[in-house]
Amino acid sequence: DTEVTQTPKHLVMGMTNKKSLKCEQHMGHRAMYWYKQKAKKPPELMFVYSYEKLSINESVPSRFSPECPNSSLLNLHLHALQPEDSALYLCASSQGIDRERYEQYFGPGTRLTVT
Amino acid sequence: EDQVTQSPEALRLQEGESSSLNCSYTVSGLRGLFWYRQDPGKGPEFLFTLYSAGEEKEKERLKATLTKKESFLHITAPKPEDSATYLCAVQVGSGGGADGLTFGKGTHLIIQP
Numbered sequence: 291d292t293e294v295t296q297t298p299k300h301l302v303m304g305m306t307n308k309k310s311l312k313c314e315q316h317m318g319h320r321a322m323y324w325y326k327q328k329a330k331k332p333p334e335l336m337f338v339y340s341y342e343k344l345s346i347n348e349s350v351p352s353r354f355s356p357e358c359p360n361s362s363l364l365n366l367h368l369h370a371l372q373p374e375d376s377a378l379y380l381c382a383s384s385q386g387i388d389r390e391r392y393e394q395y396f397g398p399g400t401r402l403t404v405t
Numbered sequence: 406e407d408q409v410t411q412s413p414e415a416l417r418l419q420e421g422e423s424s425s426l427n428c429s430y431t432v433s434g435l436r437g438l439f440w441y442r443q444d445p446g447k448g449p450e451f452l453f454t455l456y457s458a459g460e461e462k463e464k465e466r467l468k469a470t471l472t473k474k475e476s477f478l479h480i481t482a483p484k485p486e487d488s489a490t491y492l493c494a495v496q497v498g499s500g501g502g503a504d505g506l507t508f509g510k511g512t513h514l515i516i517q518p
Contacts, residue, residue, distance in 0.1 A: 292451070321503035332492060333449065333507030346505060380448050387503050392437045392496055394506060396448035 292317060293399035296331040298380050299369030302403045304369060311400045320386030322364040323394060324356060328380040339364060340387055371404045378402075407432040411493050412508035418516050420424045421482045438476050439506065440469050441492040449492055451500030452478075474479040483516045490514070 294315045303309050303370075313322065319347040321340050325333035338346035339358040355367040366383055378401055408431045418424055430438065437456050441449035453462040455471035462469045466487065468479040478491055490511045498504035 294448075297446075323505060325505075332494075333506070334512055335507075338503055338505055340503040345503060346407035349503070351427070382448075384503065391454065393439055393451050393454045395451055396441075398448045399446075401446070 292395045294381055294383055294395050296379075296397035296400050298333055298400060299398065300401045300403075302405060303368065303371065304405055305373075307371075308369045310368065311366040311379055311381075311402075313366075313397055315383040315395070316362055317383060317395070318361075318385075319382055319383035320361060321384045322358060323382040323384075324364070324366055325380040325382065325396075327380055327399070329377075333380055337366075356385075370396075371402075373404050376404045379401070407495065407497055407507050409493055409495055409507055409509040411491075411512050413512060414510065415513040416515070418483055418514070420484060420516055420518050423479070423481045423483070426478040426480070426493075426514070427475060427490055428478070428509055430493075430495050431474075432495050432497045432507075434497050436496045436498065436504070438471055439494045439496070440467075440476070440478055441494065443490045443492055443511070445490075452491075480514075483514075485516045485518050488514055488516045 324336040327333045337356045338349045342358045354392045357365040378399040380399045381397045384394045412427045440452040443449045453469040458473045492511045493509045494506040
């Protein structure tokens with residue numbers, strides 16, 4: 291099973307709202323990722339968690355706040371977003387540091403619209 | 406700066422017409438090269454990982470190859486259901502495998518019946 295689940299599938303929020311995106315995997319993976327994908331563009335890395343610790347932050351604005359409560363869950367907390375933040379937000383996971391395989395498995399994404 | 410370039414940007418083929426997609430890369434310390442398939446509005450679906458020059462992987466009508474500068478995704482006798490955007494990505498870095506992927510812009514493939 292190589293399934294990564296994400297909720298919600300769609301989210302519409304105003305610029306003053308606070309919302310959260312959720313991601314879950316049960317593959318025993320120890321690395322989890324957030325990517326942002328704009329229309330007709332490739333995914334761009336936002337954050338990497340390795341063994342529940344934030345290891346990479348690609349200079350993402352503070353209105354995006356990641357959280358990794360345990361090895362299976364990854365959240366992305368959103369606050370005071372701008373319309374240009376509208377995109378498909380993708381979660382991914384991989385086995386982790388110094389494992390045999392490095393491929394990342396992606397969830398279906400959350401389509402976010404900021405009004 | 407790491408660069409990944411895919412060509413062509415778009416490709417339209419007749420059903421059964423074989424072809425190849427190209428991914429050229431300029432990176433230091435390649436850890437792995439990955440191919441993904443992405444359907445509209447969905448997350449990328451993992452296809453192949455290639456780790457070293459000369460490596461080849463096959464899955465149904467798809468075959469991926471790797472040299473020191475580029476990778477090819479060969480599609481043999483494609484069917485309409487193979488229509489999708491094919492993304493190439495590289496992983497570099499010292500994170501022991503927990504590093505982000507750098508993607509190319511993708512090849513939008515359309516297979517006409």
